[in-house]
Amino acid sequence: MNTPLGKCLPFLQLITSAAVVTGIRSIEGLQDVDLTIKWPNDIYHGKQVKLGGVLVQSTMLHDVFYVSIGCGVNIANSMPTVCLNKILRDDYAMQRQLSTEEVIAKTISQLENLIADFQRNGPESFLKLYYKYWLHNLAEVTVQDENGSKVECTVAGVDEFGFLRVRRHDNGEVVTLNPDGNSFDLMKNQIFSKRIKK
Structure with missing residues (x-):
């Protein structure tokens, strides 16, 4: 509770959304994929196609936060909507299919890094990253x-x-x-x- 993130726990939803976007973009060949964040918790391709979202729930017991993070990203199910693999194939000519395990691993790795950075530096440095991907600048x-x-x-x-x-x-x-x-x-x-x- 007495940490930078503990003092502003709603940021965890934003951090997790950014972890999904930066995690996927950290995969070789995907650095330029147009993944964006709709405040506070939706993952989009561009401005039109929703690919997933994040839900964070927390409870506090004896001055300790217990947090559950739910995250869903449509990686491979192209029906009835659009999935990430189809976008990568159609818009970015990527032949390889991403696996769920790869996206989870990259997301968790980024989540750990972003939380550690937030705990060291507070929200300012995180927001610079977050604003790179969010859809609402001066909207x-x-x-x-x-x-x-x-x-x-x-x-x-x-x-x-x-x-x-x-x-x-x-x-x-x-x-x-x-x-x-x-x-x-x-x-x-x-x-x-x-x-x-x-």
Whole structure:
């Protein structure tokens, strides 16, 4: 609890998403594959094709966090959607098929490295890496609350806890949105929020 990551545990979801992307891109011949991250936990190819996602759950007992990380990436099942191997074959002329074991190994290796770096250096160096792959840099979005009120905003990054920050166009205020109370519709550039100040 008294570590950099323990003080901002929601970052673990972002770190795991980045581990998937950087793990796959660390495989020989895949350095230029356009894998991206939709905040906070989805893995995409480009902006349109979702390949997977991450879910992190935690509990605390006697000042110790117990964390479960679930991660799913469609590596080889091309029906009914699109899988990573099909994208690599069709878009990158890669003949070799990736195995599930290879992707898991690369992801876990990257996850260990990213967590160790975060513990040493805090969120700043991690965010430089994360922003390389995320889809939302200065994106124009509409934030809609549960009453249907809409506010036009620009994505302003991630705060010190891993939550999304948006700047309101109407008054310039920066509002923080946490992943548990919001859903992000990437195709419509719309965030449905339970907590947006008027």
